[in-house]
Each structure stands twice: as C-alpha cells, then as structure tokens.
Amino acid sequence: xxxxxxxxxxxxxxxxxxxxxxxxxxxxxxxxxxxxxxxxxxxxxxxxxxxxxxxxxxxxxxxxxxxxxxxxxxxxxxxxxxxxxxxxxxxxxxxxxxxxxxxxxxxxxxxxxxxxxxxxxxxxxxxxxxxxxxxxxxxxxxxxxxxxxxxxxxxxxxxxxxxx
Amino acid sequence: xxxxxxxxxxxxxxxxxxxxxxxxxxxxxxxxxxxxxxxxxxxxxxxxxxxxxxxxxxxxxxxxxxxxxxxxxxxxxxxxxxxxxxxxxxxxxxxxxxxxxxxxxxxxxxxxxxxxxxxxxxxxxxxxxxxxxxxxxxxxxxxxxxxxxxxxxxxxxxxxxxxxxxxxxxxxxxxxxxxxxxxxxxxxxxxxxxxxxxxxxxxxxxxxxxxxxxxxxxxxxxxxxxxxxxxxxxxxxxxxxxxxxxxxxxxxxxxxxxxxxxxxxxxxxxxxxxxxxxxxxxxxxxxxxxxxxxxxxxxxxxxxxxxxxxxxxxxxxxxxxxxxxxxxxxxxxxxxxxxxxxxxxxxxxxxxxxxxxxxxxxxxxxxxxxxxxxxxxxxxxxxxxxxxxxxxxxxxxxxxxxxxxxxxxxxxxxxxxxxxxxxxxxxxxxxxxxxxxxxxxxxxxxxxxxxxxxxxxxxxxxxxxxxxxxxxxxxxxxxxxxxxxxxxxxxxxxxxxxxxxxxxxxxxxxxxxxxxxxxxxxxxxxxxxxxxxxxxxxxxxxxxxxxxxxxxxxxxxxxxxxxxxxxxxxxxxxxxxxxxxxxxxxxxxxxxxxxxxxxxxxxxxxxx
Numbered sequence: 156x157x158x159x160x161x162x163x164x165x166x167x168x169x170x171x172x173x174x175x176x177x178x179x180x181x182x183x184x185x186x187x188x189x190x191x192x193x194x195x196x197x198x199x200x201x202x203x204x205x206x207x208x209x210x211x212x213x214x215x216x217x218x219x220x221x222x223x224x225x226x227x228x229x230x231x232x233x234x235x236x237x238x239x240x241x242x243x244x245x246x247x248x249x250x251x252x253x254x255x256x257x258x259x260x261x262x263x264x265x266x267x268x269x270x271x272x273x274x275x276x277x278x279x280x281x282x283x284x285x286x287x288x289x290x291x292x293x294x295x296x297x298x299x300x301x302x303x304x305x306x307x308x309x310x311x312x313x314x315x316x317x318x319x
Numbered sequence: 320x321x322x323x324x325x326x327x328x329x330x331x332x333x334x335x336x337x338x339x340x341x342x343x344x345x346x347x348x349x350x351x352x353x354x355x356x357x358x359x360x361x362x363x364x365x366x367x368x369x370x371x372x373x374x375x376x377x378x379x380x381x382x383x384x385x386x387x388x389x390x391x392x393x394x395x396x397x398x399x400x401x402x403x404x405x406x407x408x409x410x411x412x413x414x415x416x417x418x419x420x421x422x423x424x425x426x427x428x429x430x431x432x433x434x435x436x437x438x439x440x441x442x443x444x445x446x447x448x449x450x451x452x453x454x455x456x457x458x459x460x461x462x463x464x465x466x467x468x469x470x471x472x473x474x475x476x477x478x479x480x481x482x483x484x485x486x487x488x489x490x491x492x493x494x495x496x497x498x499x500x501x502x503x504x505x506x507x508x509x510x511x512x513x514x515x516x517x518x519x520x521x522x523x524x525x526x527x528x529x530x531x532x533x534x535x536x537x538x539x540x541x542x543x544x545x546x547x548x549x550x551x552x553x554x555x556x557x558x559x560x561x562x563x564x565x566x567x568x569x570x571x572x573x574x575x576x577x578x579x580x581x582x583x584x585x586x587x588x589x590x591x592x593x594x595x596x597x598x599x600x601x602x603x604x605x606x607x608x609x610x611x612x613x614x615x616x617x618x619x620x621x622x623x624x625x626x627x628x629x630x631x632x633x634x635x636x637x638x639x640x641x642x643x644x645x646x647x648x649x650x651x652x653x654x655x656x657x658x659x660x661x662x663x664x665x666x667x668x669x670x671x672x673x674x675x676x677x678x679x680x681x682x683x684x685x686x687x688x689x690x691x692x693x694x695x696x697x698x699x700x701x702x703x704x705x706x707x708x709x710x711x712x713x714x715x716x717x718x719x720x721x722x723x724x725x726x727x728x729x730x731x732x733x734x735x736x737x738x739x740x741x742x743x744x745x746x747x748x749x750x751x752x753x754x755x756x757x758x759x760x761x762x763x764x765x766x767x768x769x770x771x772x773x774x775x776x777x778x779x780x781x782x783x784x785x786x787x788x789x790x791x792x793x794x795x796x797x798x799x800x801x802x803x804x805x806x807x808x809x810x811x812x813x814x815x816x817x818x819x820x821x822x823x824x825x826x827x828x829x830x831x832x833x834x835x836x837x838x839x840x841x842x843x844x845x846x847x848x849x850x851x852x853x854x855x856x857x858x859x860x861x862x863x864x865x866x867x868x869x870x871x872x873x874x875x876x877x878x879x880x881x882x883x884x885x886x887x888x889x890x891x892x893x894x895x896x897x898x899x900x901x902x903x904x905x906x907x908x909x910x911x912x913x914x915x916x917x918x919x920x921x922x923x924x925x926x927x
Contacts (some may be wrong), residue, residue: 156575210587246411252461255461255465256461256462259461259462259464259465267465267468268468271465271468271469271472272468272472274469275468275469275470275471275472275473276472278469278470278473278477278481279474279477282480283398283480283483286481286484287485288482290461290484292484292485292487292488294484294485294488295485295486296483296485304483304489305481305483306515308479308480308482308483312897
C-alpha cells in the first residue's frame with residue numbers, strides 16, 4: 156500500500172496509507188492533481204492534530220475488523236459510542252474546536268461528523284457566555300434584543316446553570 | 320485563545336480557497352480573493368481583504384499584499400506547478416439535513432442515521448440579505464456546515480439557549496427549526512401551552528409531533544397545536560403519571576374533524592373522554608389508552624387501518640363494547656389491526672367482530688377478557704383464517720382453543736400471545752410450537768403456574784428461595800416443556816412458576832423471558848439456542864442464573880467446555896457453576912455470520 160507523506164505546519168512529517176489519506180477530500184484533490192511522490196504540505200494542520208487524525212484512522216480500522224462493517228461508508232451508531240469514549244477523554248474544548256476546523260479543512264467526513272457529535276455533547280452543558288468564549292463569537296445583540304430573547308425563552312433558562 | 324490564531328490563510332495545494340469555497344474563514348488572515356467561486360454569494364459582513372467589518376470602513380489593504388503575507392512554507396514555493404487545480408465543489412451547508420428534532424431532556428436528541436436527502440434550497444434564503452449575515456462564515460467561528468451539525472444535535476433548551484449566543488447562531492437555529500418536520504418534545508410542568516406555542520411557532524412545517532406532558536393538559540393544548548401546525552399528519556400525546564388529561568371527547572372530535580391531513584393520533588390517559596364522534600377521512604391509525612367508561616362512540620373513519628382501544632382497569636365501566644365493535648365494523652371496513660383491552664370483552668363482542676367481515680384483518684388482539692372462550696376462538700378462526708397476530712391474553716381459552724388456532728392458522732400466524740390464560744398447559748404450548756411453523760413470537764406468561772395463586776402480582780414476589788413443592792400441588796407444578804422450532808425469535812415464559820424443566824432448541828431465538836420461573840430446576844434446563852441475545856431472569860434463583868450462563872457458554876462455537884462436570888447416578892450431568900455467574904454484562908454482537916473470523920457470541924442475562 157502506497158504511503159503518502161504529509162508535512163504539518165510545524166515541520167513534522169507523517170506517513171499515511173494511501174487509502175486513508177484519500178479519505179481527506181483536500182489531500183485527495185492534491186493527490187489527483189500532483190504526483191504521489193511529493194510531500195503534501197498542510198500548513199493549516201498542527202502535528203498534534205495529525206496525530207489525532209491518525210489515531211482516528213487506526214481506531215476505525217480496529218472497529219471495522221471487529222464488527223466487520225465499513226464505517227467509512229456507512230455511519231454506524233455503535234461506532235459513535237466507541238469513538239466517543241476514546242476521543243473524548245483527553246481532548247480539551249479548545250483542542251476539540253481546533254481539531255474540528257482542521258478536519259473540516261481536510262474534508263474527512265466521517266471524522267467530522269463524530270467530532271460534531273462530541274462538540275454538541277459538550278455544548279449542551281455550557282452556558283451562553285462560555286459558548287461565546289469557546290467558539291470565539293462576538294456578542295452582537297443590543298441590550299434590548301437580548302432582553303427580548305430572554306423574555307421569550309425564560310423557561311428554557313430556568314434551572315441551575317451548569318458548568319463554567 | 321492561542322490556538323485559533325495560528326491558522327493561516329488557506330493557500331494550500333487545493334487552490335486559493337478552502338475546499339468548501341468559503342472565504343475569509345480566519346478573522347486575521349487576508350485572503351486571495353481572485354479566481355475563486357463563491358457559490359452562495361451574499362453580502363459579506365466583513366471585508367474580504369482585511370477582515371474588518373465592512374460597515375463604514377475603507378479598506379487600505381491591497382490584494383497584492385496578501386500573497387506576501389502568507390506563510391513562507393506554502394506549496395507555492397516548493398515543487399508545485401503554478402497551475403492550481405480548481406477547488407473541489409463546495410460543500411452544501413445543509414448536507415445531511417436532519418428533519419427530525421427530538422427534544423427529550425433525558426435522552427439526547429434522537430437523530431438516528433443521517434440519510435435525509437438534501438432539501439430544496441431554503442426558500443427564504445434571499446430574505447437573509449437584510450440581516451447581513453455572512454452565511455458562509457457560519458458565525459459560530461466555525462464553518463456553517465459544522466455549526467449546523469453541532470446545533471442540530473442539541474436538545475431544545477440547548478437550542479433555545481444557542482439562539483442567545485449571537486445573531487449568527489440564532490439564524491442557524493432558526494433554520495434548524497424551520498427544517499424540522501418531526502418533533503418530540505417533553506413539555507415542562509409550568510407554562511406548558513406557552514412553551515409549546517413558542518416552539519411550534521418556529522417549526523411551521525411540522526408533520527409529526529410527539530409531546531410528553533408533565534402536568535395537566537386540556538383543550539388549549541389542542542388549540543395551540545391546531546393553530547401552529549397546519550400540516551400535521553401525526554400526533555402523539557403522552558402524559559406523565561401524576562398528570563391528568565382533561566381533554567374531553569367533544570374537544571377531541573372537533574380537533575380531529577378539522578385536521579384534513581391527520582393520519583395518526585395517539586393519546587394516553589384518556590380519562591375524561593366520555594364519548595366521541597370521530598370523523599376523518601385521512602385518519603389511518605388511532606390509539607387511545609386509559610379510557611374509562613365510554614357512552615357514545617362513533618368512528619366515521621372509512622380509511623382507518625389500525626385501532627387500539629385500551630380501557631383502564633377501573634370499576635364501573637359501562638361501555639357497550641358490542642355496539643362499539645359493531646360500529647367499527649360498519650364504518651371502518653379497511654381495518655387491519657385491532658387491539659382492544661377491556662375486562663368487559665365477551666363472546667358477544669367477538670361475534671359482533673366476526674359479523675363485521677373485515678376483509679383486511681391481519682392482527683387481532685383482544686386482551687383481559689376472561690369471558691372469551693374457546694367458542695370465541697372458533698368464531699374468529701372461521702371468519703378470519705389469515706391472521707398474522709392473535710393475542711388473547713387474559714382470556715379463558717384452553718388447550719382446545721390452541722388446537723383450533725393450530726388447525727386454522729399455520730400458514731399465516733407468526734405471533735401468538737396467550738399470557739395469563741390459566742387454562743393453558745404445557746400441552747397447548749407444545750402444540751402451538753409444533754404446528755405453527757411460521758411462529759416468531761410466543762408469549763405464554765403466567766400460564767403454567769400454580770392455579771391456586773391467582774395473584775396477578777405473583778411475578779413480583781421477592782421470594783427467591785427454592786420452594787419445596789408440597790405433595791398436593793406437585794402435579795401442577797412439575798411441568799416439563801420441550802420446544803423445538805426453526806423460526807421462533809422471541810419466547811416469553813414469565814411467571815411460569817409451575818415450570819420444572821425446560822428444553823429449548825430454537826436456532827433463531829433471540830430473546831427469552833424466564834422472569835419469576837422460580838421452580839425451574841437448574842439441572843433441567845437446556846438451551847440449544849446459539850443466537851440468543853437476551854435472557855431475562857429476574858426473580859430466578861442464583862443457581863438457575865448460573866445454569867443459564869453455563870448453557871450459553873456451552874453454545875459458543877469456539878469455546879471448549881472448561882466446566883468441570885461429573886456424572887450423577889441418575890445419568891444426568893452436574894456442571895459446576897463458574898464463579899462469574901452473577902456477572903451479567905457481556906456485549907452482544909450482531910451479524911455474527913457476516914464476520915470473517917469466528918468470534919464468541921455473547922448474550923446478556925438480565926437480572927433487574
């Protein structure tokens with residue numbers, strides 16, 4: 156199996172098997188356009204992110220042999236649970252956010268879906284303010300608008316504020 | 320946060336844009352704005368060159384500078400040719416649009432698979448111009464598609480809160496709500512109608528609605544639903560135990576009559592429905608449960624296919640079931656599935672049913688009617704010989720009734736339920752399993768049990784001791800059941816306390832219920848069922864549970880029997896039960912046959 160070399164933003168090089176590398180739409184496009192012998196430069200990808208992605212591919216392969224199903228092709232619910240357990244534990248919110256961007260950039264559909272799921276789980280427990288911090292969005296409501304929205308959804312906010 | 324700011328402009332080998340055709344994805348990076356395609360062009364909130372908000376600014380950043388500011392390590396400076404490939408087709412932000420939103424505080428949003436097709440382009444896309452939202456940016460900081468994927472997995476309080484974060488998020492949530500076609504909502508106790516009205520207002524395209532209500536509900540809820548959901552096809556109202564459903568029969572009838580599209584209606588706790596006149600040509604499915612006494616019942620629903628009428632087991636039920644069934648027969652000739660649960664079921668009711676001559680009847684369930692006898696079975700069998708499901712639980716039918724069933728239904732019957740039928744013995748059960756080759760589900764709960772203990776809560780007894788049978792009852796409880804069936808998938812013997820020995824040889828059996836089979840001898844249990852996934856063994860003795868485990872282990876293909884055993888004088892084999900017998904959680908895999916290498920099957924033994 157042909158190996159594809161990629162170089163991340165901090166100069167580290169990684170080798171991916173061809174079929175796995177092709178899961179990334181971005182890499183696939185550049186492979187289609189250029190020779191497979193060149194190193195693909197990924198200036199937007201950190202090495203730690205690459206490590207995580209490779210970890211993901213390895214895990215998927217493990218699960219595929221175990222369950223005999225092609226996860227890349229179909230999305231299995233069970234896969235989601237197994238995946239979550241592995242990935243959730245050492246990924247901080249900010250890291251998850253960055254990883255999400257990177258995976259979106261690389262165009263790895265299956266991983267993206269799983270990461271979105273993870274992120275949604277985390278968002279569930281966040282307050283509005285901490286969401287803004289995490290996702291880096293501006294609070295762009297005027298005080299009147301904010302009061303109006305709050306008024307409408309007042310019962311959605313009753314109950315204890317959770318986490319952060 | 321540090322990590323976000325490191326992101327460089329996407330000057331990668333894929334072209335000057337991100338693969339998804341969006342620009343200005345990073346707040347601090349100028350982008351090469353020439354030569355790319357923006358699929359959903361709309362006024363951009365931020366300047367493409369300098370990233371500052373466009374409003375009232377004049378940009379002094381020249382596009383030519385952007386290349387110079389790029390990361391020195393771009394592929395452009397290495398061995399790539401300058402002719403960059405065209406960017407891949409932009410990804411729709413609405414791909415994998417999920418139309419169903421599930422709003423249960425307890426469980427996470429119930430999106431199963433994601434093969435909803437791409438919807439038609441949102442019709443009010445153009446309206447968004449006014450709010451100056453850069454849709455491509457998504458405003459979450461994230462690409463639009465990611466934000467969509469994340470937000471759509473939030474439960475309702477989460478989704479409502481998400482609207483508070485910023486305008487872009489509110490926009491995304493608004494679109495999510497609009498796209499929703501199915502909604503499952505748990506309605507909080509206070510301000511329930513207002514809450515429902517607010518939520519329903521957001522999803523005008525709603526086709527299917529399921530509400531679980533925690534406090535009293537009345538017709539104002541129906542009015543709210545009627546007002547907000549013009550396209551409603553399916554409605555379900557579940558009510559928590561402490562709450563009362565105050566909707567009356569008239570109110571319900573009015574609601575149904577006005578809904579031209581309503582196909583399915585399910586409602587619980589119908590204690591205040593004293594009677595009704597349901598007129599609907601669209602209604603296909605009707606489930607009403609928790610009913611008390613009904614006076615007038617008119618079913619003017621000519622297309623009705625499925626009906627389920629459940630009376631609560633309270634006293635003074637004056638319902639005239641015979642007239643009701645008579646009316647059903649006359650007005651709803653297309654009925655396929657009938658379920659009636661009432662202690663007032665009788666032979667007369669059955670005769671009314673057979674007189675109706677419902678040509679399409681496939682599933683018939685008449686439960687709790689102790690006055691239903693073998694004669695009723697004969698009547699049913701002669702009029703409806705093509706039933707697929709027959710449920711006469713709680714009736715007085717005996718082994719002769721089973722014999723009639725076996726004579727008439729072998730070619731169609733796949734599900735037979737005769738739980739709580741005290742006159743059925745092991746002979747009847749064996750009859751059914753030998754003579755009904757298509758049987759997939761069989762429920763014989765509480766049949767083979769001590770006739771003297773007619774306490775319906777018998778199976779909840781906490782008596783775990785092995786009770787020595789007194790000689791007087793010995794003949795009633797030392798019963799041996801041997802079942803061999805090629806297709807049986809689910810078998811229930813719950814509460815069969817008279818069962819002494821059990822031998823099952825069913826290659827397709829998935830689910831076996833032995834709850835409260837507390838006289839079943841561990842050494843007289845034989846389970847030759849390699850596909851067994853669940854065994855319910857609540858209320859069983861420890862040794863039985865252990866025996867179940869060892870039987871299951873013996874079924875595993877690759878495992879040698881490591882259990883020490885010795886032969887007893889009687890010729891039977893005593894197996895020493897392994898220490899793990901109290902453990903229950905073993906994973907169960909599916910699609911065993913499709914896997915390349917043989918793996919051990921695991922089965923869950925459920926001891927609640």
